[in-house]
Amino acid sequence: MRETAVSFDYKPFLRSLTEAPGVYRMIGVDEEVLYVGKAKNLKRRVSNYFQKNHPSPRIALMVAQIVRVDTTAVRSEAEALILENNLIKSLKPRYNILFRDDKSYPYIAITGDASPRLAYYRGAFEKGVRYFGPFPSSWAARESIQLLQRLFLLRTCENSVFNNRSRPCLLHQIKRCSAPCVGVIDAESYARDVKLATLFLEGRHSDVIDSLTARMQAASDAFAFEQAAVFRDQIRALQTVLHKQFVDSGKDEDVDILVAEAAGGQVCVNLAMVRGGRHLGDRAQFPSASEGLGVADALLAYVEQHYRLHPAPTKLVIEGADVEAIRALLEDVLDRPPIVATARFQAEKAWAEMALTNARLAIETRLRETGRAEAQLDALQAALELSERPQRIECFDISHTQGEATQASCVVWEGAGMKKSEYRRFNISGITPGDDYAAMRQALTRRYEKVAAGEGVRPDLILIDGGKGQVGVAWEVLTELGLTSIAMVGVAKGEERKAGLEQLIYPDGRPGLALGGEHPALHLIQIVRDEAHRFAITGMRAKRSKTRLTSQLEDIPGVGPTRRKKLIETFGGLGGVREATVEDLCRVEGINRKMAEQIYNALH
Incomplete structure (x- = not known):
């Protein structure tokens, strides 16, 4: 713990400070903005900076330079977050540590449709959809989706395709979908499969196995031995997955393991995710500026940024920072902060060591790539006789x-x-x-x-x-x-x-x-x-495909603006029109079979 020497007379200021949510700006000499932060309770959050002992040497150094604190109260935390982001971008305070990639985590979504859809998702959450994650990488999310397809046969197709199917698709033929689109599976059975998939994503693996076991026994008692065999194979596949696909703790627990490592002037924070006892992999993050940054400061900044935007698990395992400081920070950021502790059990220690190893490897890779890039830039400067190295x-x-x-x-x-x-x-x-x-x-x-x-x-x-x-x-x-x-x-x-x-x-x-x-x-x-070249040609191909299809629709006799609009609305876009069968096209208002065949032939 480092003692904080403060030149700013903060006591009268803190007494008058509001408890509303808002944004605060730490101002140094010559009106330099040292730091911009957000708080759901301005008084409580700003007061934390002026305690006698501070766990972060970097923040203690910043507090010693404060001559004034400006605050802006807003109506909600959401408004405070937007204002904070805008101020950080415009003012670029030197004590703000930014992890630029922190918003790009993927999720698995289960939609709220009558026949819910399983989907890979990035972006803002929507009402009526259940989200599971975040996952440390797109690979981990897509691997989990493929797993769920094999185990529970849930659909992954867009609604524009699902609503216009007349026969099962290829995924049904390869046993990756139970084809609810054409009634191969009844609504009640499909709902049960969705429930099992949800339990699986929540980490309740034993509940899934118990449910499948009960259904297998019921099918066997009813002499439906083929159906019982399906459930038996499903249980075996699930058990195989739990044993082989991921590092497994044997417990249905959700844990984030956060470690930090510093070497060669680089600081890396590595986040490993365990969901339902399954280790889903990890992700290395580098702050935008690491000069003078220690591992404790990096971890504190990362925790604050990450858990503002993503749901916290039930437990955080921290290595490299003061646990009490992390806990106090999360109490400010979250309504229900998770348990925060160092690694104590054998599985947690193994996860933490693995995360540290991967952080070291990420730093080595980054230093190697940075060194190679610098050598290439130096060579380019010399070859083109430039006055400075191009950045x-x-x-x-x-x-x-x-x-x-x-x-x-x-x-x-x-x-x-x-x-x-x-x-x-x-x-x-x-x-x-x-x-x-x-x-x-x-x-x-x-x-x-x-x-x-x-x-x-x-x-x-x-x-x-x-x-x-x-x-x-x-x-x-x-x-x-x-x-x-x-x-x-x-x-x-x-x-x-x-x-x-x-x-x-x-x-x-x-x-x-x-x-x-x-x-x-x-x-x-x-x-x-x-x-x-790659970026240009992919954009050109997408534009050409859209232009050609629109042109083809316009060239079909009898397909005027009204029918074109109906087709696009029905199939969710031009791509859906191309994928539609003659039978699908017949279901569109105002299109008979002869017209449907004409449209299909023109597009194929």
Whole structure:
């Protein structure tokens, strides 16, 4: 515990502070915003910072620099969270530790339909849907869904498909769905299977096995031996899964294991998730800035951010931070905080050690990748004779099929890797089909006109996927916008389009530069260029598919705007119309069998 020396006369301030929810801002000398936080009770939360001894050296250092505390009371915690996020983004306080990936955990959802659907889900929760998770990775969530399909045969199809089936789909044929869409299973039996799947996701495995055992015995007593055999196989499959698929504690318990490790100037927080006694894997997280950050501070910041957004399990196992500090923090964040303890039992100690090992491995991987990226950037700076190492690289590519569905992509490399959150696609219109030069001009103009106006992020280097023509057009755009101080180079494909034979094209007329296939700078350029191409072509294909289907519907005699609207509404989109059978199409109001066959033939 570290004693906190405070220059701010906080006692009169705390006496007058409201107990309403809100946001507080710690202000230092010269009006510097040191920290922004949210509280459901401002008085209680802010008071915690001014205790005599503080468990976090980093926060103790911050508190010693406070000269004033500003607060904003709001009506609810939700409003406080939004205001806090906005202030952190705009003010960038140096004592705020951000884990950028903390919102991206996947869930498993069971919908509230008459025949509930099993689904992989990310995003805001909706009413009437049950959510299970979060899962540490998409793999863990999808693996669990496949498991539930094998065990309980629940449907995973969208409602637009489910409501228009006339025969069982392939999943039924391979024994992954009981086909409630066409009545192969009755509603009561399907509801029982949904209940068992829910119990399984809640970790109540023994209840599931007991229920299946009772149903097997009832079927056997009724001499329904085939049905009894189905339940027997289901029980065996479930027991096999519980023993082999995951590390299993043998208890129906929900636990999060949180550890932190620091090495090589990097701090990693690793979260391992145990649900229903099954270890679902772990996930390493790195804060946005780790300079001077200790493992205890990282864990405290992570706990606060993570459990604001995701439900807490019944127990947290913590290694690397003060348990009392974590417990006090969660009492502020949650209405019903979980049990917080260090690892005591054999299974918990094994989980904690495994999480620490994975945290160390994640740091080693990150340091190795960072070192390789720095070497590549240094090589790129030297090869292109740049005054500084480029920190932000943007690459443009144009994609279309014989002029159809033209799209431009812009991908971003920043720091040590691709920054997918800042990728952009530009739908190109108003040009002659197939005119790549005009498409490049439009894309670059739209991207950099805001930069020229003093808005937006300015790159250090622009890569153009193309030869002299595309580079010339791109340079004209930068010249018109007054941005010629930004370095730019084209990447022309080599002979027979072989990797390693690329030539770099300068906009000022200098001879092209061939680095050779083993050059580290070319490896980096290839990574960014290939990502731009992938991003462009996937967007183009999606746009082309939608455009073609819409065009095909418009070209069918007798299918006017009203019928097109009915078709799209009935099948949930253009993709659903394509998947519909003739019988499905006949059920749409205003479409007889002859018209349905005409539509089906036109789309196939």
